[in-house]
Amino acid sequence: MIYSVATGFVLWILFPIWYTLSSSFTKPSKIGIHPTPFWPENPTLNNYRIVLGIPVHGKNCVPGIDIKLCETAQSNVSVNKIVETMLHSFYVGALVVIFTLIISTIAAYSLSRYRFIGSNFFLNFTILSRIVPGLVLVAPIFIFLRVLNLLNTPWALIISYTSFTLPLAIIILKNYFDQISIDLEEAAALDGASRMQTLNLIILPVAVPGLIATGVLVFLESWSEFFFALVLTDSYTVPPLLAGFLSMQTFNWTLLSAATVIAIIPPVLLTMIFQKFIVTALASGTGK
Amino acid sequence: MESSENGLGLNSNLDRRTLLKGLGVAGLASAPMFNSGMMSAAEAASQTINFTAWEYQPDTIKSLVATWAKKTGNKVNTSFIPNVGYTAGIQARQRGGKPADVFYNFAYNSQKFVSQKWAADLRGLPGADKMVAEMFPSARSRFVAENGAIVSAPYFAAVHMLQYNKKMVAAAGFSSTPNSLQETYDQCKKIKANGVESPYVAYWVKDFVEEYLHVYLLAGNVTPFDKKGDPVFMDDPKTLDVLNWWQAMYKDGMTPKSVLTDDPGKHTTSIANGDAAFYALHHYFLRDIVESKGSASGDIAQAKIVGTGGKTLQMGEVIQLGGKVTGAKKAAAWDFMKTYGYKDASGQFTTFQKWAASGALCAPYPGFFTDPKVIAAFPKYMDLTLIADTFKSASDVVPARTLPWYQGFQAQCGTIIHDLLLGNSNARATANALAIACKTAKSGSGL
Numbered sequence: 001m002i003y004s005v006a007t008g009f010v011l012w013i014l015f016p017i018w019y020t021l022s023s024s025f026t027k028p029s030k031i032g033i034h035p036t037p038f039w040p041e042n043p044t045l046n047n048y049r050i051v052l053g054i055p056v057h058g059k060n061c062v063p064g065i066d067i068k069l070c071e072t073a074q075s076n077v078s079v080n081k082i083v084e085t086m087l088h089s090f091y092v093g094a095l096v097v098i099f100t101l102i103i104s105t106i107a108a109y110s111l112s113r114y115r116f117i118g119s120n121f122f123l124n125f126t127i128l129s130r131i132v133p134g135l136v137l138v139a140p141i142f143i144f145l146r147v148l149n150l151l152n153t154p155w156a157l158i159i160s161y162t163s164f165t166l167p168l169a170i171i172i173l174k175n176y177f178d179q180i181s182i183d184l185e186e187a188a189a190l191d192g193a194s195r196m197q198t199l200n201l202i203i204l205p206v207a208v209p210g211l212i213a214t215g216v217l218v219f220l221e222s223w224s225e226f227f228f229a230l231v232l233t234d235s236y237t238v239p240p241l242l243a244g245f246l247s248m249q250t251f252n253w254t255l256l257s258a259a260t261v262i263a264i265i266p267p268v269l270l271t272m273i274f275q276k277f278i279v280t281a282l283a284s285g286t287g288k
Numbered sequence: 289m290e291s292s293e294n295g296l297g298l299n300s301n302l303d304r305r306t307l308l309k310g311l312g313v314a315g316l317a318s319a320p321m322f323n324s325g326m327m328s329a330a331e332a333a334s335q336t337i338n339f340t341a342w343e344y345q346p347d348t349i350k351s352l353v354a355t356w357a358k359k360t361g362n363k364v365n366t367s368f369i370p371n372v373g374y375t376a377g378i379q380a381r382q383r384g385g386k387p388a389d390v391f392y393n394f395a396y397n398s399q400k401f402v403s404q405k406w407a408a409d410l411r412g413l414p415g416a417d418k419m420v421a422e423m424f425p426s427a428r429s430r431f432v433a434e435n436g437a438i439v440s441a442p443y444f445a446a447v448h449m450l451q452y453n454k455k456m457v458a459a460a461g462f463s464s465t466p467n468s469l470q471e472t473y474d475q476c477k478k479i480k481a482n483g484v485e486s487p488y489v490a491y492w493v494k495d496f497v498e499e500y501l502h503v504y505l506l507a508g509n510v511t512p513f514d515k516k517g518d519p520v521f522m523d524d525p526k527t528l529d530v531l532n533w534w535q536a537m538y539k540d541g542m543t544p545k546s547v548l549t550d551d552p553g554k555h556t557t558s559i560a561n562g563d564a565a566f567y568a569l570h571h572y573f574l575r576d577i578v579e580s581k582g583s584a585s586g587d588i589a590q591a592k593i594v595g596t597g598g599k600t601l602q603m604g605e606v607i608q609l610g611g612k613v614t615g616a617k618k619a620a621a622w623d624f625m626k627t628y629g630y631k632d633a634s635g636q637f638t639t640f641q642k643w644a645a646s647g648a649l650c651a652p653y654p655g656f657f658t659d660p661k662v663i664a665a666f667p668k669y670m671d672l673t674l675i676a677d678t679f680k681s682a683s684d685v686v687p688a689r690t691l692p693w694y695q696g697f698q699a700q701c702g703t704i705i706h707d708l709l710l711g712n713s714n715a716r717a718t719a720n721a722l723a724i725a726c727k728t729a730k731s732g733s734g735l
Contacts (some may be wrong), residue, residue, distance in 0.1 A: 029580040031556035033561060142384030151386060152367075155423045227373070231380040235343070244343035247371035249570070251493070251553040 023257035024048065047258035081241060082259050089237040092154050093222040096161045096216045100169045103162070104214070105207075108173035109199055109213040115187075123174070126167045134164070138231050144219050145232060155234040161225060172217070176210030176281055177203065199254065213281030216274045223267050238263045247269025301691060309411040335620035337364040338610075340378060340388035342371040348646050352639055355412035356627050362620050382406045389610045389621045390628070398440045398606050399433050399443050400692040407608035410438035419630045424679050426602060427652030429687035434515060439690070441629030442639075444649035445604035446570040447595055448503045451577055455587045456484060467595035469533045471509055472566070476542040479565045486544040487565040488537060489555040492709070493548065494532045494702025501603060501701060501722075502686050503568065504530050506599040513688035519726045522719055538709040540717045550707055552576075568593060570603065571675050572648040578669050590671060590681055600682035602653065641665055652673065696729030697722075 023031060025043035048054075048065060110116075111123055145156045188198045204211070226239035235241050242263060245256035271278070292577035326525045341349050346368055353364045367388065369377040375397065381387060393401060407614055410416040416438050420428055423442075431440050452465050460479045466472040472488070479487040492500060505512045505521055508530040515518045521527045544550065544558075552573060558564040561584025567573065577588050592599045613621050623633075630653075632638040637659050643649040644656075645665035656662055657676035666672050688694055704721045707713040715720070 007536075029557060029560055029585075032550075032557045034563070090661070138380055139383055142380055146384055146386050190442045227376075230369065230373045230377050235370065240370050240373075243370035243372045244346075244368070247342070247344060248554055250344070251551045253551075253553050281299075 002141040020260050023253055024261045026254055026257075028252075028254050046212045048262070049078075051082050051255055051258045052146045052264065081235075082238075082262055084237070085238050085241045086263060086266065087225055092157045092161065092237060093219045095154075095158045095164060096222045097218050099158070099162045100165045100218045101211060101215055104166055104169035104173055104198075105211070107166075107203070108170045109177055109203065111170070111174050111175035114180075123170075126131055126170050130167045132150065134227055138228060141228070142231060152233050152236070154236065157222075157225075157229060157237065160228050160232065161222045164225075165221055168221070169218055172214045172281055173207070173210055174212075176207055189209045209277040210281045212274050216270055216278055219270065220267055291438065292314050293628055303556055311499040318475075320524060326644065334363075335617045336365060337617070337621050338365050338367070338389045339390040340367045340381070340489035341623070342374045342392055343368045344371065347648055348501055348642055352628065352642060352686055355638070356624055359633070360620070360623065362624070381681065382571060387610050387612055387614045389617065390625050391607050391610065393440065393602060393608050394417065395430055395440070395606050395690050396695050398430075398608060399437075399690050400695070401608055402433070402437060402439045403613070403692050405611040407439065408472050408611050410441070410609060410622075411436070411542065413609075415620075415626055415630070415634055418624065420703075422630075422655060423652050424654060424715065425603075426679065426683055427685060430602075430604065430652075430690055431606070431684040433690070434687070438562050440606035440608045441625055443607045443629060444647075445602065445652040445679070446572055446650060447602050447683045448499070448568060448600045449571040449574070449675070449678065450591045450593050451559060451567040451569070451588055452591055452699060453559065453562065453565045453584055453587050455480070455584075455588050456487070456562075456599075458642065459546070463691055465595055468597045469530065471539060472594070473533060473540075473542065476537070477540075477579045480542065484563070484565055486506055486547075486558075486563070488542045488568070489547060489558050489564045489566070490591060491545065491550075491552050491555065492538075492543075492705075493551070494706060496702075497705045498698045498701035499603060500568070501705060502601045502684075502689070503593060504534055506601055506684055506686075507594040508533075509598040512686050516689040517691045517694070517730065519723050522723045527712070527719050530713040531718050534705075535708050535711070537717065539711060548709065559588060561588075566729065571650070571670070571678075574670055575648040578667070578677060590674065592674070592678060599682050600678060602679060602685045604685075640642075650677065650679070654680065693729045693732065696732075697726045700725040700729070 020037055021102055022037075024047050025041065027044050027046075030040060071188050095145070111119055127185040132273060142151070145151050150156045150159070174277070184202050184206070185198050188202045193201065223237075224239060225237070226243065229235070229237045230240045230243070233240075235244060242256060245252045333654050339353065349368075350366065353366050354363075357364050374392070375394065378388070378391060378393070387406060393407070402409055419441060419489065420432055422430070423683060427442075427445060431438060431442070433439055436728060450465060457465060457475065460475060460482055462475055466475050476487040490500060502512050508526050508528070510521050510526045510530060512519070512521045515549065522624070538547070552569060555564070555567050555569070556573065557580065559567045560577045560580045562582070562584035567577070571590060574590050578585050607625055609625055610623055614644045624674045627633070628639050630637075637653070637656050640649070640651040640653075640656055641659065641661045642665075643651075644662045648667055648670060650656065654676070656694065657672060658680075663672060689698075701722065704713070704718060704725060707721075708715070708718040
């Protein structure tokens with residue numbers, strides 16, 4: 001019984017991924033046909049070629065301009081930008097992870113080890129700040145970044161994403177630090193270590209799994225964020241670029257699928273590599 | 289603000305009728321002004337224009353922008369925002385104090401943007417009157433508000449047409465495409481009996497079904513809204529016939545059950561592969577059908593929605609001039625906008641020639657359809673004469689669709705119409721609900 005439920009759940013999760021993968025190898029004229037084949041009859045790499053800016057009908061095809069020379073009318077969207085945009089996303093995500101981990105580690109450690117006036121309020125407020133929809137915050141953040149002349153730069157996203165991911169990171173890391181025995185710190189204190197030395201030399205090495213898991217989750221959140229990237233930049237990162245493949249009237253499913261498959265490779269790899277740490281970190285505190 | 293500069297705000301007493309009547313004369317009289325407009329642009333050289341567009345053929349946009357910049361010596365910073373999320377993106381930039389100087393906009397937002405002073409009233413700008421005067425009379429009211437304000441220039445225009453499978457229609461024993469909505473149903477029924485499970489497809493998703501409300505009301509010889517934006521369709525008994533027909537098309541299986549959620553790509557595949565006989569949507573979708581190279585792509589042709597019967601909906605999106613642009617920059621921005629949405633300095637439809645070639649998009653000017661470069665560029669499988677004729681005499685823009693409150697009505701149409709199609713409501717109740725939605729939106733208590 002449990003296996004059939006698990007199998008059903010896995011299929012449910014994998015169905016959209018299979019459909020996306022299958023569509024990415026499907027010719028535009030074959031998308032949406034009935035019955036939907038498990039795999040396209042004559043798979044094509046042209047969707048990937050177009051997305052990567054590789055001409056599909058010889059060198060005369062310039063997607064977006066000489067449409068008649070190309071395979072189909074699908075060059076209505078930005079092509080040849082996916083790799084560059086993924087590098088942008090990676091750059092933004094990496095810096096957001098670094099800043100978030102530095103700030104959240106100090107904050108989470110303080111909240112875990114100290115009881116100070118307002119510490120509970122601070123923790124609750126941190127959790128509450130996750131509830132506020134980004135839509136409400138976008139206008140003041142936009143003005144703030146405009147004044148700093150940071151609009152349409154990676155820093156616009158790095159600053160705003162860091163502020164959103166901090167609460168999540170603080171909550172996860174605080175839970176993680178709560179699990180680490182205080183005996184280690186007391187031993188370090190007896191040996192004359194300062195608080196910062198204790199944090200750097202004793203706690204952080206022990207907390208590496210939690211830090212990795214938090215970093216991965218923060219990276220994923222940064223990688224997939226759409227709205228702020230839409231408003232604060234001109235499609236600097238992957239999600240707005242993918243959204244550009246759709247419009248109210250034009251749906252470039254096959255190109256979107258190919259671009260999506262390429263774009264999910266880094267987060268999928270990252271998650272697979274660090275899967276064990278993520279599960280451990282998220283489960284920390286559940287045995288209390 | 290532009291309206292205060294020329295003394296004609298949105299609340300001016302000069303109404304659209306007066307303005308449109310005067311446009312013919314003004315158009316001729318403004319020829320010298322048009323030339324002086326070119327001079328203004330030259331004087332305004334070396335300006336930097338911030339241009340925001342949504343991502344449809346971004347490389348084409350870049351080439352158009354580059355051509356204009358090279359010719360005039362100005363610079364254009366082009367920002368692309370995805371079409372999905374464009375309204376949110378552009379409004380956030382307006383509110384955040386970083387507005388564009390020239391920008392694409394959805395027609396339904398155009399008057400709202402002018403009334404909020406995010407976009408300029410174009411009256412008094414050199415050549416603006418001539419631009420409007422050269423449009424099809426049927427198209428003008430998308431760009432000219434009831435009070436006479438010129439709120440935008442065309443980005444593109446299109447008409448709803450019926451893409452149909454010639455062989456299927458002939459095999460069902462019909463010598464022509466339907467001349468009324470009832471004939472559409474009858475032909476579908478016959479074609480269905482011939483083995484085509486779902487003969488009719490259309491983009492009836494919630495967000496888009498409002499366009500079809502007008503398409504079918506106009507096809508049924510119903511005037512949807514009057515000039516004041518009042519829903520006069522409510523008082524026309526033919527409205528109930530149209531709504532009953534619409535419900536029957538869905539309930540009787542003339543369309544796939546999934547038509548309420550299917551996207552145009554799926555419909556294109558469907559008709560291109562012989563799984564549907566009719567596909568009602570903008571004329572340029574014929575290009576997708578033919579170029580998708582399906583097994584039936586070569587059998588697809590285009591006709592008016594109801595042949596010799598009523599009209600169809602003329603739609604299109606617009607370009608607007610930023611409400612805060614002034615001085616030499618404004619002259620340059622207007623010159624750019626004019627090149628993009630009308631003619632270049634040499635009087636050529638340069639931009640529209642490009643759109644005709646790359647997307648089969650049209651411009652709402654009779655001159656566009658007789659331009660040899662447009663004729664050469666337009667796909668040969670499309671009947672340009674038929675499309676021109678539809679623009680000229682068989683289509684309506686439904687002026688209410690650009691009114692500031694209209695989006696509130698539009699947002700509610702989807703649920704109301706889907707309730708009808710799903711059988712949760714009847715024609716009378718639907719007409720009432722639409723009228724209430726309209727009243728709510730107008731009163732400002734809608735979305």
